[in-house]
Amino acid sequence: MFGILRTLWLTFLHMAHRRVTVGYPEHKPPLPPRYRGRIILSRDPDGMERCVACNLCAVACPVDCISLQKAEQDGRWYPDYFRINFSRCIFCGMCEESCPTYAIQLTPDFEMSEYLRPNLVYEKDDLLISGTGKYPDYSFYHVAGVKIPGKDKGEAERESPPIDLHTLLP
Amino acid sequence: MTAPMPVIIGVTLAILLGLATFLTWFERRLLGLWQDRYGPNRVGPGGILQAVADGIKILFKQDWIPPFADRGVFVLAPAIGMMTVLLSFGVVPVTAFWSIAGTLNVGLLFVLAMMGMGVYGVVLAGWASNSKYALLGSMRAAAQMISYEVFMGLSVLGVVMQAGSFTMRDIVLAQSGLWFVVPQALGCAVFTLAGIAETHRLPFDLPEGENELGAGFHTEYSGMKFGMFFLAEYAGVVLVSALLVTLYLGGWEGPLLPPALWFALKTSALVCLFVLLRAALPRPRYDQLMALGWKILLPLSLLNIAATGAILLLHAPG
Numbered sequence: 177m178f179g180i181l182r183t184l185w186l187t188f189l190h191m192a193h194r195r196v197t198v199g200y201p202e203h204k205p206p207l208p209p210r211y212r213g214r215i216i217l218s219r220d221p222d223g224m225e226r227c228v229a230c231n232l233c234a235v236a237c238p239v240d241c242i243s244l245q246k247a248e249q250d251g252r253w254y255p256d257y258f259r260i261n262f263s264r265c266i267f268c269g270m271c272e273e274s275c276p277t278y279a280i281q282l283t284p285d286f287e288m289s290e291y292l293r294p295n296l297v298y299e300k301d302d303l304l305i306s307g308t309g310k311y312p313d314y315s316f317y318h319v320a321g322v323k324i325p326g327k328d329k330g331e332a333e334r335e336s337p338p339i340d341l342h343t344l345l346p
Numbered sequence: 347m348t349a350p351m352p353v354i355i356g357v358t359l360a361i362l363l364g365l366a367t368f369l370t371w372f373e374r375r376l377l378g379l380w381q382d383r384y385g386p387n388r389v390g391p392g393g394i395l396q397a398v399a400d401g402i403k404i405l406f407k408q409d410w411i412p413p414f415a416d417r418g419v420f421v422l423a424p425a426i427g428m429m430t431v432l433l434s435f436g437v438v439p440v441t442a443f444w445s446i447a448g449t450l451n452v453g454l455l456f457v458l459a460m461m462g463m464g465v466y467g468v469v470l471a472g473w474a475s476n477s478k479y480a481l482l483g484s485m486r487a488a489a490q491m492i493s494y495e496v497f498m499g500l501s502v503l504g505v506v507m508q509a510g511s512f513t514m515r516d517i518v519l520a521q522s523g524l525w526f527v528v529p530q531a532l533g534c535a536v537f538t539l540a541g542i543a544e545t546h547r548l549p550f551d552l553p554e555g556e557n558e559l560g561a562g563f564h565t566e567y568s569g570m571k572f573g574m575f576f577l578a579e580y581a582g583v584v585l586v587s588a589l590l591v592t593l594y595l596g597g598w599e600g601p602l603l604p605p606a607l608w609f610a611l612k613t614s615a616l617v618c619l620f621v622l623l624r625a626a627l628p629r630p631r632y633d634q635l636m637a638l639g640w641k642i643l644l645p646l647s648l649l650n651i652a653a654t655g656a657i658l659l660l661h662a663p664g
């Protein structure tokens with residue numbers, strides 16, 4: 177009995193408390209930088225596409241909403257097309273975790289409603305940004321042992337030159 | 347001084363229906379206030395047009411009757427629910443000069459009878475729906491409302507004894523010295539609880555119990571027929587508040603302000619109390635509800651009658 181009256185009184189006192197609701201369209205809630213929202217494809221510091229079309233993100237995606245095709249130019253791999261169907265994406269971030277080159281990243285933007293479902297299919301043009309996203313200094317080709325124009329084998333960071341097999345001969 | 351009867355009826359009806367509609371919004375805002383959130387605040391100033399928007403939406407919904415339902419009774423049930431509540435208002439005296447039948451010499455009995463009829467609305471709704479959740483809900487409603495009606499009737503007997511009349515107007519006039527809430531505190535408490543159970547509002551909304559019964563007795567209802575149940579519930583809240591004011595809180599009496607304003611103020615304060623109950627309390631288990639009724643409220647109200655009778659006899663002249 178007393179407990180019930182106390183509950184009533186405490187609830188009544190809540191009249192003077194601040195409301196916790198954030199009135200969304202007028203007040204945007206502050207989103208942390210690692211919020212999982214709209215997906216982008218980033219570029220490395222040299223302005224080249226980071227994605228090497230390894231397909232790991234497409235494999236990791238639990239709802240199979242990424243589709244891409246590899247193309248090659250001067251030893252660099254890049255996606256010919258890269259398509260994310262956002263009407264299926266569940267914003268789990270698995271693609272970002274699986275990406276070996278930090279190319280695919282989720283951003284704190286969730287306002288992507290559309291009236292037509294096909295408009296939610298984003299092509300590479302829509303996904304690719306001109307910046308580096310969350311990792312300003314990382315460049316995959318500078319640390320990987322792949323040969324590209326202007327960087328031969330063995331010239332990457334913390335990579336020793338390839339061993340001349342002839343010196344190993346007895 | 348007295349206005350012509352059609353005017354009184356029309357104005358009362360308009361105010362009542364408007365109030366019930368408005369309450370759907372008001373309750374949600376108030377619940378929001380007590381639960382640290384906003385509630386509907388988008389449509390119109392402060393969200394007040396939300397009630398209108400809901401009304402428009404519910405009016406344009408398909409008026410669907412399930413093929414397995416008993417059509418006639420299915421349509422009749424919400425009308426009964428609404429009608430009994432509205433008829434009960436007939437005997438509530440707003441002021442000494444403004445009431446439809448405030449001088450009816452069996453006024454209080456009429457209210458109790460109408461509340462008894464109100465059970466039919468709920469029970470027939472569940473029965474005609476022909477679905478298990480609705481039937482379970484209406485079975486609970488039948489048990490709950492019939493048993494709480496007993497205590498409701500017993501609890502107001504103290505008031506009747508003190509006032510010496512069943513007429514609502516005389517009951518208010520008898521309170522000009524001291525409001526009955528003081529000598530009849532026990533009866534007032536029992537009446538409040540029974541009133542909540544009678545309107546099946548939280549925390550006594552077991553007939554609806556949405557976490558176990560879908561929506562209880564109105565599971566199969568949609569569109570405006572559901573709206574009728576909804577409005578009847580809110581009108582019922584206003585009715586029980588108005589009855590509490592009339593029977594225990596001195597009706598229209600109060601200093602300075604005009605009588606009608608006093609009546610409105612007291613009634614709205616009680617409506618807010620009803621909302622507070624909903625905001626704060628969880629729903630009891632069904633057997634707890636019945637145990638509370640038969641094991642606590644019934645003896646209490648009998649005690650109240652006996653004590654009131656004894657004291658009145660002791661003070662009786664001669």
Ligand code: SF4
Nearest residue numbers: 237265266268269271
């Ligand atoms: S966030 Fe999850 S669902 Fe969306 S594309 Fe990446 S892996 Fe697929």
Ligand code: SF4
Nearest residue numbers: 227228230231233275
């Ligand atoms: S985005 Fe990353 S994981 Fe996906 S194909 Fe490109 S490099 Fe591979």
